[in-house]
Amino acid sequence: MARKRYSDEDILKLLREIELKLADGDDVRTACRGVGVSDATYYNWRRRFGGMGKSQLSELRSLEKENARLKKIVAELELDKLILKESELPKTEGLTTSQLRQAVIHARQKLGTSERRTCKVVGLARSSMQYQAVEKNDDALRLAMIRLAKSYGRYGYRKVAQLLRVEGWRVNHKKVERLWREEGLQLPQRHKKKRRLYHKDSSIIRLRPTHPNHVWSVDFVHDKLSNGRSYKMLTVLDEYTRQALAVEVRTRMGSEDVLEVLYGLFLRHGKPDFVRSDNGPEFSSRATQSWLEKVGVNPIRIYPGSPWENGYNERFNGTLRREVLNSEWFTTTKQAQIVINCWLRQYNHTRPHQALNMRPPIPETPVQYGTEHGG
Structure with a gap:
């Protein structure tokens, strides 16, 4: 026969019935048998719920829940401290994703904790933990970049990146800069931005253009x-x-x-x-x-x-x-004029200009970011 489970309210009712029978002169064993419990169970119930009313029972429940919650918090904090200890993170700032990933793997092997909790404690997104790098072959992009660098010797990586996009490569300037450095190409030096020119009365000397032919x-x-x-x-x-x-x-x-x-x-x-x-x-x-x-x-x-x-x-x-x-x-000056005119067409129609959002002053065709090349 399966053991019957009583709720706290049922226990209070049974205790009151037993106490009433005891008040009528019955002994403990007889009173307990009358309600269907043993005398040992009665003593356990009285030790826990003796003298309580319904309001005191509700307070006891809330206290037990709060106590369980606090115990869980303490246990989680101890587990977090243990995860940080076992992860063996270097005591430096600016850790890379690879270092954090190795710390998560090490802590999980030692403690058997879940990936979600370990990533949260270490400070690594689960998407970064599960990310698998895809190796890409950039040889064709490197060759195209070197070809443009040879054709336009004074261009930096930003202008070459724009010319690559015009040719149809889907690539941003950061990747071009990385490949540019790996190939040992010259990077343009950054110059300090000059301050605006003002009169003593804070009026600008230079007349700023507002439209073509201004x-x-x-x-x-x-x-x-x-x-x-x-x-x-x-x-x-x-x-x-x-x-x-x-x-x-x-x-x-x-x-x-x-x-x-x-x-x-x-x-x-x-x-x-x-x-x-x-x-x-x-x-x-x-x-x-x-x-x-x-x-x-x-x-x-x-x-x-x-x-x-x-x-x-x-x-x-x-x-x-x-x-x-x-x-x-x-x-001769004629030779200089011919070469400069060729360069002038390139400057106006091909060369990207930073002030024009990396567009030439007079684009021959609209810049299209095609998908015929990968990058």
């Missing part, structure tokens, strides 16, 4: 041919679109030559609102200034000795010198 900037670049003869290059840039409108190469160039070049650009691209230049005699001459005012173009001259006010054109001139003039040796 502000053009012009400047000269000087270099020498292989025979030692000097020549000049007039560079014209649209500051808003970053498009290099012209690089005119001549042995000599005065104010009339500057006006001749600007006249052709006005016919081809339209007149700008402003033309920014330095205080050279070719730009500050009365003939140049009066002609610009007659055709409705406002000249802007930077402060003397402040080339950073013409920063867009100065940066373009530096790019021209690094990517062309420092790598080529010209014998």
Whole structure:
């Protein structure tokens, strides 16, 4: 016969019945038999529930639950301490995922704990614990990256990454940077960002362009041919679109030559609102200034000795010198003009520009991120 289990309320009722029979003169054994329990059970019940009412029974239950909860918390804390002890984590900050994964495996082998709890204590996501690295063959991507690095010698990994995406590779700049370092390619040095130029009254000196043909900037670049003869290059840039409108190469160039070049650009691209230049005699001459005012173009001259006010054109001139003039040796100005024109088409239509969200100033075709290559 199976042993009957009594609830706490049933036990209280039976105790009251037994006590009433004892009050009527029955002995313990007789009173217990009358309710169907042994006298030993009666004594156990009285020791635990003697003198209790229903409210005291509810308080006893809550106390027992709280005591069990506290015991569980203490046991879990002790288990967490034991897991941390057995995991043998290095006492350093910035642990790698591989180190945390090895710590979880070691602790589970020693203690037999669950993966969920061990990962929670160690501080590793279960998805990271279960992740299996997939080996990829990046040889084709490396070859494509090296080919572009050879074709565009002065480009850094960010511009090469953009050109790879144009070709259809699904790859981000971080992976290209890693492969770039592994192949020992040169990384461009980071330069400190220059502060903005302000007057003492906190007004900005530089007029910022807001739309195409708003502000053009012009400047000269000087270099020498292989025979030692000097020549000049007039560079014209649209500051808003970053498009290099012209690089005119001549042995000599005065104010009339500057006006001749600007006249052709006005016919081809339209007149700008402003033309920014330095205080050279070719730009500050009365003939140049009066002609610009007659055709409705406002000249802007930077402060003397402040080339950073013409920063867009100065940066373009530096790019021209690094990517062309420092790598080529010209014998005639005609040869220089042909090579610079080829580079100019590449600069406007192919070369990614950081200020344009890694787009060229005049993309020949929209940039498409195809799936014909993996990466």
